[in-house]
Structure formats: structure tokens, C-alpha cells
Amino acid sequence: MSKQGQAPARKPAPKSAASATAKRPAIRLRPTGPIVPASNVSGRALMLVIAIMAFLACITLGAVMMVRATAESWQSQISREITIQIKPAEGLDMDKALSDARNIALSFPGTRDATVVDREATARLLEPWLGPGLDLDELPVPRLVVVTIDERAPPDFAALRARLAQVIPQAMLDDHRTWVDRLVAMAHTTALIGTGVLVLVFSAMVLTVVFATRGTLSGNRHIVEVLHFVGAEASFVASEFQKHFLKISLKGSGAGGLLAALCFLLAGWWQSRSLATPQSDQATALFGTFTIGYTGYLGIVATMIVIALLTTLTARYTVMRTIYEIDLIRSDPTRTDAVPE
Template sequence: MSPARAPAAGLPADDGGGDPWGSATIVPPQTIAGRALTLVIAIMTFLASLTLGAVTLIDDAARAWTSDIGRELTIEVRPIDGVDLPGEIAKATALAQEFQGVGRVHALTDTETRRLLEPWLGSGIDLDALPVPRLVVVEIDDPLAVDLGALREAVAADVRGGSLDDHAAWIDRLRAMAGAMVAGGAGIFVLVLVALVLSVVFATRAAMAGNSDIIGVLHFVGAESGFIAREFQRHFLLLGIKGGLIGGSLALACFVVAGLLTRQSAGMPGADQITAFVGGLRVGPLGYAAVLVLVFAVALLTAATSRWAVHRSLAEID
């Protein structure tokens, strides 16, 4: 019986199971390049997660703004010489209450009007000396039941100096602004993923170049491209999972800390304005779920990109 042949240098030995490649390790599990790629994946995942959180935050805030503004109308009563302004305000209040779908109707008092104008005109405003319009706030219980056209015509016809503002212009501007910010966030998200894919491609090619002798021998003695690709895919999948978990965990921690800081700063100067603008920097459940999905998506994308890069490189060898 002839002696068993020793395996070629750098090649896995046949253990008798019929698969001489089954226990091979082409890519070293711990390398400096692997650690660097893990760090890059973690940073990219962190940035992508922050982008997702910001997009969901802006979208939620825009929906809240639109809902609040859409459920409130304003009747403006301008002062006219020779016209009883309090009487016209009372007439506008009574008129609004007659329409179906209208809830609470509140005419701003002189004190509330002064407080509203105080940031621009200062305190101690003499409303009788200035042609300041008075406002009647109309809250809507059922937006579908309110006939805005009829209400606008009735106010213009029955209330002298009166006009109805349904805030449609503000709603359109808010939607446009939110849409632009969401589109910008989506663009940044795509760019981060593209940078991640390019990093994985370069890292895969570098790993193949560092093991080019072994890969070349394996390829020419009959190892299928799928086997070599699976080795790299397994290696980069682990790197993607590790880097994705690190980056995603840091992003989730930032979301939690931002929410806690917002709650703790309630009542401080400027905090109320921030809360009114973005809803308190609290990312909703959708944002947290999106980050978790992103972590697994990054791992799969890393593995798939590595496999594709290996097949491309082997095709060039052929």
C-alpha cells in the first residue's frame, strides 16, 4: 500500500471525510485589517443609525405639527373705525360655534393678545393705540365635518373686518420642509451604506491579496469558487455582526441619553421651544426597531459584498 501523500504547503489535509477543504481557514480570524474593518463597520452603523433616528424624529414631529395645526382655525378680526370691535369678536365666536364639527371656540383676551405680541413689541402694549387684529381660536373636533368654504364666506359676510385663516400655507411649508429634511437624511443614509460597501470590497481584496498564494493554489487544483467565497463570507459576516452591534448599541444609547436629558431639562430656558419643535428629542419605537433591523442588514450586506468581491476577483484570475 502506498504511503499517504503529505499535503502541499499551505493547503488543508484530507481527513478522510472526502472534503479536503471542509476545515480550511483561508482568512485569519484575528488580523489588524479585520479589527480596522470592524471599527469602520461600527462607525458606519452608528452614523446610519443616527440618521435613521433623526429621520424618524423629524417625520414624527412633522406629523404632530400638521395634526395640531390642521385641527385649529383662526378668525382674525381687524379693528375698523366706527365699528364695535368687541361686538364683532362676539359675533365671530357665535358664528363659528354654529358650524358642525367645530369644538371649543375661544376669543383671545387683551391680556393674552399682549402676551402674544410681547416678544416683538415689548410689555405694556396699549392695544387701543395700535391697529392690532384680535384673534378667535376655533378648535376642530371633526375635520371632515367642517365646511371651511362656508365658514370662510360666513365670516367675511357677517363679521366686519373678519377673515378666516385655516393655516393651509403653514401646513404646506411644514410638509415641504419635513420632506426635504427626510430626503436629505435618506441621501446621507445611502451614502453611508455605499461607503460601507466600498470599505468591505477593499478589505476583501486586501485579504485575498494577503492570501493570494493559497487562494491561487486552491483555485487551480479544483476548489470551487463557491467554497472560497463562503470562507470569506463567513469571516466578514462575523465582522459585520460585531461592528453592527457596536455601532447600533452606541446609537441606541445616544437616543436614550438624549431622551433623559430632554426630560431633565424641562422648564429650563429654551427647553420648551426645543420640545415644541422636535417633540423632546425622543425617538419613537419605530426608530429603535429600525436600528435593530439595520444592525442585521449591515451584517448581511457585509457578507454579501464580500462574496461578490471574491467572485469578481476569481473571475479575473480565470
């Protein structure tokens, strides 16, 4: 074929801009360091303080819940029963008087059962004080009738008391109102004391966080001032400190809360392993069972969260307040401590 019939040779296509860019070395950005040091001596000390405060707060919360539960149990047991006490007198047939008192109590609506405390049971009740082998005929010992009532619809105590006084003058009705009122007052007092302790713990923690935040700010004040003067908003600087103190508070409150939960678990385990011993019986009589239930552990978790949030918000408020003070110093040319432009 002639040269005219031959197809013209193609020129190599120019390299695309994308391929040329792909061969260029990638630009590596230098990582920016945090405004607040990740860990230092003051941060570890603050974490330890928060852990101690969280432990005390969780222990106080659990103790208040245990005492309230025990007081409610006592109140329920006392409110479920009333007692008819018959004093011995000359010419009184005690057995007949006990039977009449039982029948009178059962005749009132709101009573479920009535039991006469026999002579053997009465002697066992007095044995710790008067010793064994007690002869009730030799001492003027009152006899008891225990009446079980309906807590939701109790009987008319005034009418029952008047009926007993009419039929059996030596009988006296004890509805345990005095003990119930004392238990309610004790539960309320315990709750108030626990609330006061929690308020003191949280107040001390807030003050500690304020001082720690101001100490961290004073150590990094030049960095904060430079960032703020070149355009960094106060919220950005506060968020950096907020993240720093949030990590510290989460670690501290988590450690304190877990330690408190472990203490309650160990106390409950000890109580279950030492049943029917004098130490366990005394502890059970005073505090009830050393178990706080799932509500108590949820309360510990809630306390940990509240401590972490309170620490974070306190740090943020302190930083915003400090930056506001820096702006006031800078805007006032008459101040001798004004920051130079």
C-alpha cells in the same frame, strides 16, 4: 471417572477484531487552519469603519424619525384649529364682532368649539415684542377667535369665509393651509435628505468592504489559487470569506448601533432632567422630544442587520468575481500574467 468421560478442555477464544481495534491508539486528525486569518490589522480597521458607518446610519435614521414625528405633531395641532382675525376699524364694536364671529363659526358643521382670545391673553401674546403694560386701546391690534374643528370632517372653509365677509367685513379667516403645506414639505425634504445620507453611508461601506476583501484576497491569493486548482469550488472559498466578513460586520454594526441607541437614551435622559430650561426648550421646539420609541430602536436593529447582510453579500460577490478573473487568466494562454500549470 475415566478420561473418556471427562469433558474436553475449552481453548481460549480468540480476541475479537473490535477489541483489538479498541486497543490501537486513536488517529488524531490535524486541525485545519482557516483560509482567512481570524484577526489582523485590516480586519480590525474594517470593523472600526463598519462601526462608524453603522453609527452614522442609525443616528441619521433616528433623527429623521424624530423630525417626522415632530412635524406630524405640529401638523396635527395646526390642522385642529383655525383662526378668525378681526381688524379694528372706526365705528366697529369689537366685542360684538368677536361674539358674532364665534356664533357664525359654531353654526357650521365640522366646528367643535370657538374661543375668543380676551384682551389679557392678547396682551401676553404681544408682550415679548411690545413689552409689558400694553394698552390695546392705543394701538390698532387685531383680535382673534380660535375655532377648534373636526380634522376628519372639517367645515366648508370657503362658505365660512364668505359668511364672515358678508356679516363682518373686517374679519379674515386663516385655515393655516400655508403652514401645513410648509410642514409637509419640510417633513418630505427631511426624509429625502436622510435617505440620501443613508444611501451615501451604505455606498461608502460597500466600497470599503470591496477594497478590504480584495486586499485580503491579494494577501491570500496563492492559497485561494491552490485550493481552487485542486478542486475547491468557488462557492466554498467564497463561503470562507463570507463567514469571516460576517463576523466582522456583526461586531462592527453591533457596536455602532448600540452606541447610537445609547446616544438617544442619554439625550432623552438629559431632556427629562433639564425641563423648563432655555436649552431644553429650544431643543424641544426645534426637534421635539429626543425619544424615538420602540419603532426607532427596531429601526436601529434592522439597520444593523442590513449592514451585516450587505457586507457579507458584498464580500461574497467580490470573492466570486475574483475567482472568475483567475479562471479567465488561467484559461487564456496568451496572457503574460497567466498562472503556470
